[in-house]
Amino acid sequence: MSNAPIDKLKEWSKQGHRNVLGDSLVMLAAERPEMCTVTADLTPTARLTGFRDTYPDRFFDVGIAEQNMIDFTAGLAVEGVLPYAVGLAAIVPMRPAEQMRVTLGYMNLNAKVVCIEAGVRFGPLGNTHYAMDDIAVVRAIPNFTVISPSDPLQIYKTIFAIADHDGPVYVRLTGGPGFPVMYPEDFDFQIGKAIEYKEGSDVAFISTGSMLGAAVEAANTLEGKGISTRVVDMHTIKPIDTDMLDKVFAENKLVVTVEEHTPIGGLGAAVAEYKTGFENTPKQVMASLGDKFQKLGDYAFLLKENGLTAAGLANLAEANF
């Protein structure tokens, strides 16, 4: 991998995850001649214009046809091309879910599906554009790796790391313009290996995606009240890092999972599924979008409505500690 582009982090944080994706794909393509990008009429939205113009022979737009995008991607992967299919998180894992299962998953193909605007960042566009269940859908497919990076540098590292990982990967990108830089300097990123962002022995926040910022802020609030709080960046949801979970279950008194997703089948569910096999594990509460369609509102409004803010997380933890 090329050196971490530290000089770009400020700009990326301002622009949001789409630009990080678009720029990272161009950088990756320079190093991996077998790599290509496939999309379904989303070129400007997913910031792929630069890729298209730089590598026109390695860029394919299948039209507004997400099922076709996945199977076309599968065909490329079967023949040893390294395809990155880019789509909307609200549409892609759901509409071609069966294609993802029987072509990418079943044949364990080396193809990557990267989706923008996961969670409720699309706010005013309404429920058709919220991705609240994508982790659940893809996590249920054998062979798939599911990653939700937490900040600009981690997105960049994910895009590179999955190129070296043989098998189908789903990447869900969260965090709109202004999402915080959590890793200002180069750090060690490994698929499946969670990062202990902050140590603490009472409460443990386990978060995924751009929720990390709010979790860290909530942890600081709790520390101010004398509650020692650990924060785990669980960027890889499948396979989940059970070593890290063992440590949390042994050392913490309350687990709070934090995700921009339904409580059904996401990060919280993955943690609970593992936890259920052990006696004497701490209580777990899930901060999530709930099992419901959302009211209309902008991103900040929806996060607040669902308690996915630093204050909401701190309150939830305190009430259950």
Place this chain on the structure above:
Amino acid sequence: MGNNNTVEFIQEKCAVMRRDVIEMGYIAGGRGAHFGPALSSIEIMASLFFNIMNHDPKNPTMPDRDRFVQSKGHACLSYYSALIESGYIAKDQKSTFKQDESILSGHPSRNIEHGIEISSGSLGNGFAVACGMAKAAKIKKENHKVYCLVGDGECNEGIIWEAAMNGAKNKLDNLVAIVDRNGVQLAGKTSDIMDVDLVALWKAAGWEVLVLEDGNDLPSILEALEKMKNSKSGKPHAIIANTTKGKGISFMEGSINWHARVMNKEQYEQAILELESN
């Protein structure tokens, strides 16, 4: 409501609706709006709501009302403007477009009381649902029609063709699909992204097809809809309406930059000026 409105009356409604689209889209501020997709479909929407469809805004659940489905749901502003100008939605709701807790979301959300039959915004589904609604009318021996607005880019979706074949198989002659062929989709020109012969495809799927040279010309769209409404072909009907994306605002017409976008004050003022001088 419906029938009896003169072309002049509907033409005036089109002008008001265009203004509604610009105003609501501007009110959305940084949240942006799909201006181009709404503006290409104004004449189609006005023809349906002010002439062709049998409906009553005072009685939105009237069983024999004609149904409308906006399958290209991102063009919701043309739908909302038709609902506002025909009385399903109060005019003062305009300022709530895309605001927190508003009913006017960036894609239509089912709300019968306000004239919205079907939630849409995920392309392809609305049209396939419209086929089911047309079949239901036949099962229930009801005589109303189902009208559905489809995008030309939306026709890239496989579900469109699965549903079109099923519609023909079920002889849904009570269903009229209007394809808003504005020639531009999200990332570029439809001819660059997926260059297909839409007329041949709809015909091959078993539909009666009528091509409209100018789908922004009110008399021709009215005539086409009237013709399809009364057709005795026994097949479902498709009107392929050649339109202009962003119709009516010079800097939006045919542009891929106005598919969805934030409008600034200067652009707003110029757009209003252009509408007023027409």
